[in-house]
Amino acid sequence: MRIKVPETLTESHLKYDQDAGRSWNAALPALAERYLDEWDLRLDGEPSHGIVALVLPVLRSDGTPAALKLQPVTDETAGEALALRTWAGDGSVLLLEADPATGTMLLERLAPDRSLSSVPDVTRALGLLADRLRRLSAHPAPEGLRRLGDIARRMLDDVDGAVATVYGERDRYWLRWCAGAVAELVPEPGDRLLHWDLHYDNVLAGAREPWLAIDPKPLAGDPGFELLPALWNRWDEVLATGDVPRAVLRRFDLMVDTLGLDPRRAAGWTLGRVLQNCLWDVKDGCLVLDDVHVRVAEAVRARW
Ligand SMILES: Nc1ncnc2c1ncn2[C@@H]1O[C@H](COP(=O)(O)OP(=O)(O)O)[C@@H](O)[C@H]1O
Ligand SMILES: [Mg+2]
Incomplete structure (x- = not known):
């Protein structure tokens, strides 16, 4: 072999x-x-x-x-x-x-070891990532993909169980808060072709174009559901600013501007994405929500 x-x-x-x-x-x-x-x-x-x-x-x-x-x-x-x-x-x-x-x-073939993670200036890397997202989500989703509306409804079904499971009042509060945003948006789940997993490691250097997206886990839906990976990846650089809410909102606003999204809807679907992660963690046995996700939710709520 x-x-x-x-x-x-x-x-x-x-x-x-x-x-x-x-x-x-x-x-x-x-x-x-x-x-x-x-x-x-x-x-x-x-x-x-x-x-x-x-x-x-x-x-x-x-x-x-x-x-x-x-x-x-x-x-x-x-x-x-x-x-x-x-x-x-x-x-x-x-x-x-x-x-x-x-x-x-x-x-x-792209460069396996050169991703947007290797671009030292995180704002530049984020701008490049946001621009890929803008192009990708300009395409309507083809038939046959998972749909955000179905995923969101299934999440809402799981919220009561998770609220009963987590340990602290802060976590119960955030699960309910995120669920409230999703419940409001779920009647209009969107119809774009979403990548779902566009973080810095999933954009590689190429020859045909300088930077190309790989590794989609696609679904049909609202591009606001795409923003979370870029908000919490390279988190050390968020912490290093000394002002987490401001740094998260800076990333959020840059992406919303580049993609031409409605900030409130984008915030709501980002809270939905936080909820998705939290529900997975609870299902895996976590009794306390991941602090990074809670801090992203706290910051992004300012745009909801
Ligand atoms: N088209 C490609 N050309 C060169 N290397 C690639 C290509 N696609 C993926 N790779 C390499 O393989 C790794 C894993 O691929 P990826 O599609 O991201 O799978 P996973 O779902 O396991 O993250 C990438 O991080 C990159 O190093
Ligand atoms: Mg990957």
């Missing part, structure tokens, strides 16, 4: 999903070999990975560099190929081949 799964990826598979993770991990080398063969690819360097995906640099038969991405099909990843096909390279990586049966994709 020519393909060795990086140990850190194996650990991550086991951490997130014991049994399924183990069998997925064991099957990965053979799966990669299969697509190298089917799509006539040659290995061209060391693999990269995130928490789930294995990405192999390859050359196509005509010598073009590409990247082979292998990941399990889940609710979140299922729409990735459809979203990339819809964007057709407009701010995103190009999709070259896809097999929906296994979730395997062949992508335009």
Whole structure:
């Protein structure tokens, strides 16, 4: 076997999903070999990975560099190929081949180790990220994706249980507050093609364009639901300003301006996104809400 799964990826598979993770991990080398063969690819360097995906640099038969991405099909990843096909390279990586049966994709090759996280000036990085979001969310969502309206309604169903579970009055207050915003917005959930996971590591340097988005977990909805990852990633730089609410709002306002969003709706959907994270944490057994999310909610409430 020519393909060795990086140990850190194996650990991550086991951490997130014991049994399924183990069998997925064991099957990965053979799966990669299969697509190298089917799509006539040659290995061209060391693999990269995130928490789930294995990405192999390859050359196509005509010598073009590409990247082979292998990941399990889940609710979140299922729409990735459809979203990339819809964007057709407009701010995103190009999709070259896809097999929906296994979730395997062949992508335009980008620089695996140069993401917006490596841009030292966070305001510049944020401006670039916001501009990608503006372009991506200009596209209407195609049929067949998860819909924000359904996700939001399911969140609201889970709020009472979470309120009964968390430990402190502050956390109960924030769960209810965020749920109130979502309840008001849920009748108008939007129809744009959303990336959902656009943080600094998911924008890579490219040759066709300087910066391109990768790794969507797409859904159809309001672009206000896209802002949270960029608000809480690179959090050290928020803390370093010494004024968390001001620094969060600075990021929020820059994105809202760049995307041309209504600030109140964007704030409401950001609170919805905070709620989504908090509900997941509670489901995973947390009894206290993540302080970063609460601090983002506190700041963004000023625009609601
Ligand atoms: N098109 C690409 N070209 C080069 N490297 C890539 C490409 N897509 C992903 N990578 C590398 O693989 C890593 C994981 O890919 P990503 O799609 O973000 O998966 P995950 O869902 O696991 O985060 C990226 O951080 C990057 O280093
Ligand atoms: Mg990623």
